[in-house]
Structures are given as C-alpha cells and as structure tokens.
Amino acid sequence: MSSYRIQGATGEWEVVIGLEVHAQVVSNSKLFSGAATAFGAEPNSQVSLVDAAMPGMLPVPNRECIRQAVRTGMAIEAEINRWSRFDRKNYFYADLPQGYQISQLYHPLVGEGALTIEADEKVGIPEDKVIGIERIHVEQDAGKLMHDQHPTMSYVDLNRSGVALMEIVSRPDMRSPAEAGAYVRKLRSILRYVGSCDGNMEEGSMRADVNVSVRKPGEPFGTRTETKNVNSVRFVMQAIEHEARRQVDLIEDGGKVVQETRLFDPNTGSTRSMRSKEDAHDYRYFPDPDLLPLELDEAFLAECRASLPELPDAKRRRYVEKLGLTPYNARELTAEVETFARFETLLAETAKGIGKPEKAVATQVANWALSIAPGVMNAARAEANPAHATASAQAAILAMQDRGEISGGQAKEIFEIVLTTGRAPAEIAETEGLKQQSDTGAIEAVIDGVLAANQDKVEEYRGGKDKLFGFFIGQTMKAMEGKGNPAVVNQLLKAKLDG
Numbered sequence: 001m002s003s004y005r006i007q008g009a010t011g012e013w014e015v016v017i018g019l020e021v022h023a024q025v026v027s028n029s030k031l032f033s034g035a036a037t038a039f040g041a042e043p044n045s046q047v048s049l050v051d052a053a054m055p056g057m058l059p060v061p062n063r064e065c066i067r068q069a070v071r072t073g074m075a076i077e078a079e080i081n082r083w084s085r086f087d088r089k090n091y092f093y094a095d096l097p098q099g100y101q102i103s104q105l106y107h108p109l110v111g112e113g114a115l116t117i118e119a120d121e122k123v124g125i126p127e128d129k130v131i132g133i134e135r136i137h138v139e140q141d142a143g144k145l146m147h148d149q150h151p152t153m154s155y156v157d158l159n160r161s162g163v164a165l166m167e168i169v170s171r172p173d174m175r176s177p178a179e180a181g182a183y184v185r186k187l188r189s190i191l192r193y194v195g196s197c198d199g200n201m202e203e204g205s206m207r208a209d210v211n212v213s214v215r216k217p218g219e220p221f222g223t224r225t226e227t228k229n230v231n232s233v234r235f236v237m238q239a240i241e242h243e244a245r246r247q248v249d250l251i252e253d254g255g256k257v258v259q260e261t262r263l264f265d266p267n268t269g270s271t272r273s274m275r276s277k278e279d280a281h282d283y284r285y286f287p288d289p290d291l292l293p294l295e296l297d298e299a300f301l302a303e304c305r306a307s308l309p310e311l312p313d314a315k316r317r318r319y320v321e322k323l324g325l326t327p328y329n330a331r332e333l334t335a336e337v338e339t340f341a342r343f344e345t346l347l348a349e350t351a352k353g354i355g356k357p358e359k360a361v362a363t364q365v366a367n368w369a370l371s372i373a374p375g376v377m378n379a380a381r382a383e384a385n386p387a388h389a390t391a392s393a394q395a396a397i398l399a400m401q402d403r404g405e406i407s408g409g410q411a412k413e414i415f416e417i418v419l420t421t422g423r424a425p426a427e428i429a430e431t432e433g434l435k436q437q438s439d440t441g442a443i444e445a446v447i448d449g450v451l452a453a454n455q456d457k458v459e460e461y462r463g464g465k466d467k468l469f470g471f472f473i474g475q476t477m478k479a480m481e482g483k484g485n486p487a488v489v490n491q492l493l494k495a496k497l498d499g
Contacts, residue, residue, distance in 0.1 A: 004124060004176030006214065008248045013214045015244040016221055017180050018172035019236070021187060022165050022229075023072075023197040024141070024205035025065045031140045031164035032059030032102065039203050043146070043157040051162040053097035058290050065164035066294060068196040069109050069138050070304045072166060075194045075311055076133055078113025082296045086288040095143030095156050103139035103167075105285045109294065110136035115170075115190070116313065117182040118331060124178045131183050132171035141165050166197070172211065172221065177237035184208060184233050185335070189312050192337045201231045208236050210264075212243040214251070222247070223257040227271050230264050239264045243271050315340060323362035332370055342391070343369045349395035354402050361402070368398060372408075376415050384419040393418050396425040404485050410434045436485040440492060443476075443484055447493050450475045461497055472497065 005012040030037060033050035050057045073080050085107040088100040113133040119125055143161040147154045168187065174180045188199040188206060199206050208231075213224035225247070227239045247257050262271040310318070312334045319330035333343050347365045351358045373394065377384055397414055400406045406414065406429055417428045429435050450472060451458055461468040476489050 003126070004178065005217075006244050006248045009252050012217065013244070013248045014217045015175060015240065016172050016213045016215060016224070017174035017176075017240055018211040018224075019170045019174070019180060019183065020209040020211070020226075021168040021170075021184065022141075022207050022209070023168060023191055023199075025068045025138075025164035025166060026196055026198060027062060027064045027068065027164060029062055030162040031062050031065050031138065033162055035162065037163050039200075039205070041159055043155070043159060045159065047158045047161065051097070051158055053099075059102065059288075061291065061294065062164065065138065066109065066296075067300075067304055068164075068194075069136060069166050070296070070301070071194050071308060072168075072191065072196045073110030073113060073136050074305055074308060075190050076113035076115050078133060078136065079111035080296070080301060081107065081109060081111055082301075083107065083293055084109045085293045086291045087285045088288050089139075090284045093142065094154070095145050095158070095161065097143070097158065097161065101140060101142065102288055102291070104137035107293075108135045108137035115183065115186055117179060117186055120178075120182065123182070124176060125182060129173075129179065131173045131179075134169045134171050136166050136168050139165050139167060172213075172224075177240040180210070180240055181233045181237045184236055186312070189335060189337075193309055193311055195309075201233070204229075204231060207231045210236055210239050210243070212240055212247070213257070214244055214247045222251075223259050225257065225260055225262050225271075227262045227264050228274065232266075235264055235266055238266075238269045239271055242269055246271070319362075323359050325362055325366055329363075329366045329370060333366060339369075345391045346394055349391045350398045353395045353399040356402075361398070364398060364402070368394065372412065373415065376412050377419065380416050380419050384416075385422065386419075388419050388422040389415075393425055400425065400429060404487060405429065405435055407436055407482070407486065409482065410436065433483075436483055440488060443480070443488055443492055444496075446479050446484070447472075447476055447489070447496055450479060451496060458497065469494070469497070 004015065006015060007013075025031075027037060029035060030048070030051065033048040035048040035051055036046045038046065050059055070080055084104060086102050087105045089103045089105070090100045092099055112135070115131050115133060117125065117129050117131060119127045141160050141163040143156055143158040145154050146157055149155050170183065174183060188201075191197040191206070192199045197206055201207060207229045210227040210230055211224045212227070213222040215222045225243060227243060230236050230239050243262070250257060258276070260276050261274045263274045264271050316330045316334045319325045319333060320327055325333070332339070334340050343366065346369060347358050347362060350361050350365050354361055373389070377386070377389065394415070397406070397411050397418075401408065401411045410429070413432075413434055414425050414428045417423060417432065418425055454472070454475070457468055457471060461472070472493055473486075473489060476493060477484055477486070480489075
C-alpha cells in the first residue's frame, strides 16, 4: 500500500486519484471523415465538410480508428464489447461546430480492464499495484481556440475537430502522485507498443484529466475536482500535489470542496477554477441518430488480437527468464519502444559478431545500452553525430572487447571517435593505438621489470601480504600505459609471484 499522506492541522489525509486519459488514435484520417490528421498543418487546412458541420453532412465511422481502440483494449486485457453505440454529448463551444460531440457514454467500445504499475521504492511505490480501468470509449476531438493571434479576438482552428480520441478512464485506485505518474508512463508505453497512439504529450496527442479528492483514511470518498488537459507526467504529479494540499487546507479552514473543473498552470505548478463541473444529465446525452451501432464479428476481433506485439510486461519477463537480465535492467529496457528496439537490434548484431547465443552476451549488451553508450554520447554531445551510432558499429566494439582486444576504457574511447568521425571501430583501434597488449612475452618482460624494482614488496607478498597483489597489477598496467590485457596480466603476474 502507498504510504503517501497529506499532513494537515487535524491529522493525516489520504488523496484519491482517478485519471481520464485522452489518447489521439494513430490514423491517416479522422473518426468520421476523410480529412487528414497530420500535426502542425496550417490552421483550417485539414477540415472536411463533416468536420465543419455543414448541413446535410453524415458521419461514417473510420474502421482503422475502431480497430486501434479494440487493440488497445486487448492490450490491457479488457472486455471488448461486440455491440457498442455512439451518443451525442450536447454543449456549445466556439471550437465545436456541430454544437455536440459524438462520444460513447452508455455503451462504450471497451469495458473493464486493468494495468499493473511496478514497485519502485525510490519514488514511494513499495509493491506492484493493479490499477483498474473502467472503460475505453471512442469520441471525436474538438477544434482549438487561438487566443494569442490578436489583442481583442480569438481565432478558431478546426484541424483537430473530428480527430479520433480514445478516452481511457481509470478507477479511483491511485493514492499518490508517484502512482499516478507511473500509471501514465505505463499506459503511454502500452499505447506506443501497440501503435494506437504516439504518446506525444507535448503535441497534445495524449493528455490527462486529473480527478482528485481527499479524505481521512478509511472514510468515504470526498468531493472531487477535475483538472483538465494536463500534458506531461511531471505536470500530472504537480497538479495532484497542489490540488490535494489546496483541498486539505480548504476543509481544515472550514470551507467545502465543490465539484468543479480546474486548469493547471505549469508556470506556477498550481490549479485554478475554470467552471462548475457538469454531470452527465447536463449534456443531454442521447443516441446519435446518424450512426448505426457498432457490431464486431469474430474475424475482426481475431485479426486485432493477432496483430498485437509482445507487450511490456511479457517482454520484461522474457528478458529476465530467457536472457538472464536483472529485473532493473529488464524494466529500463522495456519502458519505451525505442529503447527495446535499439537493444534487440544491438543484441542480435553482437551475438552474431561474437558467435555466441544472445543469452551469453545479453548482460554485456544491456549494460552498454543503458549506461556506457549514453554516458559517452552525453560527454561528446556537442561534436557527436547520432547517425554514426549504428548497431553494427557498437556491436563491433563489443565484439573486440569480448575477444580481449580492447579494454572497457578503450571501448569508450573508440565509441567517442566513432560518434564524432564515423570511422570504423577496428580501424580506430589499430591506428589510434587503442588495442590491448596480449602478447605474453611482452607482458612478462614488463612484469619482470616491476618485480625487480620492488623486491621488498615481493618478499612481503610471499610472506603472506596477499593484498599487495593489487599493487603489482597497478604497477604493471601503469608501465604498459593501460594497454595490457587485464586477464593475461593477472594470470602471468600470479604465476610469477606464487612461483
């Protein structure tokens, strides 16, 4: 259980959190029209007669949008409703030409599911926790008001009007900002694995409405507020912290929390009131008379199910059980689509180059991918060209290291030169003198010199001071300017000292 509490004047308060995540469906056209959905287009350049609500225009459901929502539901092991229906949600707003939004209230496409967030003691999540998902319904997005183009007028951009959204509604199962942050990250990861949403919160293709209430532990739920359209994980967590504290202070000062819609200000990390919160009856929902119910057949569902990729939880288990990675490395490698894709490509290239099974080199490749390579790239950021960091170049470096031709330090040096020049790793190692010395005759000669120069310490070592072995290793590597193969140096030095 989460130990997160708000400390007030009258004792501890528990925060109760539910999230409604709006995820823009990846599709070439909108939910009910053929207009394009590309981000960043000129205002009002992607608007069909349907989107502009011209008289007589009739909506036609986009099969791909429905397919993506079903696949998303399957990815969270949710109930897929073979029969669902669209409703009209009636309200007036300047960027909503129809005067209503086509949504799904009573019969959503996807029913109950769940998502597991992983334990992370560092952020205050002591154990894995299952977050219930109440539903996923499909709806059309509204347009966008632009307030900064003119001092006295606002403009309307309808490019986003009619774009397909999945509204993913969680149960109020989260009890801390950390849990909410983990939930959004995990959900975004699943959406990106599935390919149903790009998860780009900065561009608005994924955003969250944050429902927060507070209560004394064990008491019934309090009155909740909804903070609209929060567009980053960090802002979701900040909004929860501010809103929970605001509600506690309000109640303890004798006030009363009112159900309302609020806005989050990222500049101050605070929320402010926007309008009183409407209930469903205020929108006068009724079945959309222009759209027949959606009826899904088994062939369609089977195709959706077969198209799903290996999902984050299954991939993480496979990395631990089949590749022998640590749970931490497995979690980090599977968090994002790009991360696991780079790792798996590099793993295959490295195993092929070394001539070993993937399991035999998985830990080496994971450590390189998660720690060593990013460190070198950050250090060389100004001069580095990421295009040079190909899987084949990195695999060549790891193969040379596996064969004992280069040390870990030399691998970093070679990779930095690869990043800045694009040269081949083997050529760099040869021409820049970045290869380990494995010639036993040459190493023996250096060791003999070190031992001759430190006869007193040789006697001490042979008299029982085993810790001096590290001294002799250091002296030998120093004499070889760090280029001696550590394994060979260790073996020869031990043989001479013990002999």
